[in-house]
Amino acid sequence: MIDWGLSDAAVAALVRGAGRDGDSVAERDEAMARALWSVVVEPGDGDAGLLLGAVGAVEAARILLERPAPISLATATGGELAGSAAERALGRWLPRRRQADLVRALESAARTRARLLAPSDEEWPAALDDLGEHAPLALWSRGDATLLARTSVALVGARAATGYGEHIAMELAAGAVGNEVAVVSGGAYGIDGMAHRAVLASGGDTVAVLAGGVDRLYPAGHEALLTRITEQGAIVSEAPCGTAPTRWRFLQRNRLIAALADATVVVEAGRRSGALSTARHALALGRPVGVVPGPVTSASSAGCHVMLREHPVVCVTTVAEQMELVRGGMVEGGAGASVDDDDPSRGAPDPDGMVTRVLDALRPRRAQSVAELARAVGESSSRIRGVLGVLALEDRAVSKGDGWVRAAAPRGTRTGFTAEE
Amino acid sequence: MIDWGLSDAAVAALVRGAGRDGDSVAERDEAMARALWSVVVEPGDGDAGLLLGAVGAVEAARILLERPAPISLATATGGELAGSAAERALGRWLPRRRQADLVRALESAARTRARLLAPSDEEWPAALDDLGEHAPLALWSRGDATLLARTSVALVGARAATGYGEHIAMELAAGAVGNEVAVVSGGAYGIDGMAHRAVLASGGDTVAVLAGGVDRLYPAGHEALLTRITEQGAIVSEAPCGTAPTRWRFLQRNRLIAALADATVVVEAGRRSGALSTARHALALGRPVGVVPGPVTSASSAGCHVMLREHPVVCVTTVAEQMELVRGGMVEGGAGASVDDDDPSRGAPDPDGMVTRVLDALRPRRAQSVAELARAVGESSSRIRGVLGVLALEDRAVSKGDGWVRAAAPRGTRTGFTAEE
Numbered sequence: 001m002i003d004w005g006l007s008d009a010a011v012a013a014l015v016r017g018a019g020r021d022g023d024s025v026a027e028r029d030e031a032m033a034r035a036l037w038s039v040v041v042e043p044g045d046g047d048a049g050l051l052l053g054a055v056g057a058v059e060a061a062r063i064l065l066e067r068p069a070p071i072s073l074a075t076a077t078g079g080e081l082a083g084s085a086a087e088r089a090l091g092r093w094l095p096r097r098r099q100a101d102l103v104r105a106l107e108s109a110a111r112t113r114a115r116l117l118a119p120s121d122e123e124w125p126a127a128l129d130d131l132g133e134h135a136p137l138a139l140w141s142r143g144d145a146t147l148l149a150r151t152s153v154a155l156v157g158a159r160a161a162t163g164y165g166e167h168i169a170m171e172l173a174a175g176a177v178g179n180e181v182a183v184v185s186g187g188a189y190g191i192d193g194m195a196h197r198a199v200l201a202s203g204g205d206t207v208a209v210l211a212g213g214v215d216r217l218y219p220a221g222h223e224a225l226l227t228r229i230t231e232q233g234a235i236v237s238e239a240p241c242g243t244a245p246t247r248w249r250f251l252q253r254n255r256l257i258a259a260l261a262d263a264t265v266v267v268e269a270g271r272r273s274g275a276l277s278t279a280r281h282a283l284a285l286g287r288p289v290g291v292v293p294g295p296v297t298s299a300s301s302a303g304c305h306v307m308l309r310e311h312p313v314v315c316v317t318t319v320a321e322q323m324e325l326v327r328g329g330m331v332e333g334g335a336g337a338s339v340d341d342d343d344p345s346r347g348a349p350d351p352d353g354m355v356t357r358v359l360d361a362l363r364p365r366r367a368q369s370v371a372e373l374a375r376a377v378g379e380s381s382s383r384i385r386g387v388l389g390v391l392a393l394e395d396r397a398v399s400k401g402d403g404w405v406r407a408a409a410p411r412g413t414r415t416g417f418t419a420e421e
Numbered sequence: 422m423i424d425w426g427l428s429d430a431a432v433a434a435l436v437r438g439a440g441r442d443g444d445s446v447a448e449r450d451e452a453m454a455r456a457l458w459s460v461v462v463e464p465g466d467g468d469a470g471l472l473l474g475a476v477g478a479v480e481a482a483r484i485l486l487e488r489p490a491p492i493s494l495a496t497a498t499g500g501e502l503a504g505s506a507a508e509r510a511l512g513r514w515l516p517r518r519r520q521a522d523l524v525r526a527l528e529s530a531a532r533t534r535a536r537l538l539a540p541s542d543e544e545w546p547a548a549l550d551d552l553g554e555h556a557p558l559a560l561w562s563r564g565d566a567t568l569l570a571r572t573s574v575a576l577v578g579a580r581a582a583t584g585y586g587e588h589i590a591m592e593l594a595a596g597a598v599g600n601e602v603a604v605v606s607g608g609a610y611g612i613d614g615m616a617h618r619a620v621l622a623s624g625g626d627t628v629a630v631l632a633g634g635v636d637r638l639y640p641a642g643h644e645a646l647l648t649r650i651t652e653q654g655a656i657v658s659e660a661p662c663g664t665a666p667t668r669w670r671f672l673q674r675n676r677l678i679a680a681l682a683d684a685t686v687v688v689e690a691g692r693r694s695g696a697l698s699t700a701r702h703a704l705a706l707g708r709p710v711g712v713v714p715g716p717v718t719s720a721s722s723a724g725c726h727v728m729l730r731e732h733p734v735v736c737v738t739t740v741a742e743q744m745e746l747v748r749g750g751m752v753e754g755g756a757g758a759s760v761d762d763d764d765p766s767r768g769a770p771d772p773d774g775m776v777t778r779v780l781d782a783l784r785p786r787r788a789q790s791v792a793e794l795a796r797a798v799g800e801s802s803s804r805i806r807g808v809l810g811v812l813a814l815e816d817r818a819v820s821k822g823d824g825w826v827r828a829a830a831p832r833g834t835r836t837g838f839t840a841e842e
Contacts, residue, residue, distance in 0.1 A: 040799070041799060042778065042798070088804065091800070092798075092799050092800045092801055092804075093799070095792070095795050095796040095799075095801075095802075164716060167718070168717060168718075246778070246782075247777055247781050248774050248777050293714030293715065293716075293722075293729065294714065294716055294717075295585060295716055296589060296714060296715075296739070297585070297588070297589075305736050308714065308729060309735060309736045309738075314730060315729035317723070317726045317730075318717070321730070353465075353669050353672070356669050357463065357667070359668070360668050360669050361667075371516070374516050375517055378461070378462060378463040378466075378513050378514070378517055379512070380513050380516075381512070381516075382512065383509065383512065383513075
């Protein structure tokens, strides 16, 4: 049992206020310890991750609260966090070890009905394990936390989105809902907001990952939207309640988006868009990344095109291609499959182009003899006869009198030669 | 000496009419033989390529004209073209071995001032060797044939181009001219025509590769444009004068475009565009292929996006990126280099984000002590002091009283934190 400097009843109330069972000492200490570490460290602190991984949150909290000499910290972690690294870590953590901040975070969570999640919870998304020691030590959520573990796609992009980008974001978000996949995004203006809105409009599931505390709905212009997400979806952050977003926290938030989603799609992004950092995090985690191209004349797509040029990302143009990325397989009848259906240079076996060449030579009305066709095509008569036989079977050539004509084009194909396309 | 069934004077006149020196018997026979093979075969006939490669055009013409038994053809090529393959090849060629067609092609060349080019000619582009036995046996050109060997980019795309595609084609063509690179295209409506026009307008060099004879300017609506190209650039075809374009010849023409150019860029292409066949030929030849993305809502860019998804092509959005492709290297200060200049998650050494985090914590007006900053950032005071030192050197932080403030932002950078982008 840890001395939190508060009465047992006060601790129990704080823990229950953060949506946790405060009945047992163990649960109370675990919840308080997770909350403390969330308050003490900045997102992505790998030293804290190593320490908690080695000794657990409660023991780590005891070490922090009892302010031991650095040497005992090194011993506790079995040497993984030793010497100067341990000293440096304690140097960072000790100035933030303030009871008032911890209590404020928990009280604000209670006020906004935010829930504190720990890695041992059922709702904790296993996908975050891929972050290793940089995984969050705790999460704070509002809304339906079970959504965090759903199959999902992250739709991210520029705040300075164009009508084009917003249209695509809407289509992809609605398509994800149609395929029963949740949509993760950052709650920002532009692409993020449009993706969230389209999901809500389609009655689907969406998760907004915030850089600051979930008690502060940032940006202010999205307060109504984010409130709706707390009601119909989920909002989550690794920063404790009361925390303001900072540039660093935005960058770390992006890694959470990348880690939570099964695939990330960048809808529109300028050259310096934060969406590109999300994409890079996803690539670093081995998650598939899709990028929607746009006009090269649009600055809002320039970052997407840089990704397409320089990173192992996939060009995504349809909902089907988005789903292919999420599911990691090839979609039957998808874009890739249908491309060459009518391309005479590939497709059905026509290795030396004879079918194309005989079709070129056949006239729709005037019948030509095999000898005439052979000369026109530049092929022997016997070969021409063979090809005509195949074409006749396919209803593409018809014998007429003592010659051959081209059959009327079947539906859906080109009628005769006009130009190269 | 071969008996062409014509007087020596008539042969000499035909050869000179095709822009060749007809003084010696050897030159006359070589020219007539190349012209004959051009008339007899369809583009890309590998059997003819093997035969001419083995015995030369004149000896191959003699074999064809003397109509030997298949067995002697097999002997002549040292077994490379033997047995049934030889029989099949002769079966294709013999019906086309007509003196009248040969004379007509040469007369039409003379009328339109077209020149017959043979592989031994100085103007013959060495790049065509990459086609192996499928290389053309002869070329027919109008205009400045020396352009064929120039460093060049192929700009190809849909006939059904949009204003967007035409704009990009124009930009890339003008950019090629600015970099002293010739532009190869197919003379078609849409992207091809726009590329040729932009080159002519910029006083650059352009080559139109036609599927039919160079005496027939196809398509008819481009007669004026193609005529201008014969005057300021070059038009070339492997089909002899008098030949109509066919679908097969268009596909084979595409392989010539791909082989002639140092790189191919697809500007806009529908899913079935012939431009995609040019791109595939270029890939098969190991030539770099660039693809310009467009709105995913545009059918005229759908083929480009398929290429980006499924083939080892490069996303091209600027003239610099086009030139990088042509020159095969990285362009200094090109798009790739400038991307992350201001991205705090990469760029200047800031591995643990301390610079970003301290900048986040600094206020523009209210000075904060090192201890305050250490707590805000979640880092030890000594570390904060080190970072402040670096920031002071870079004029990004200023000491004020007994604390620190953020310096006014230098030109060209963001002024303070507002949101994640």
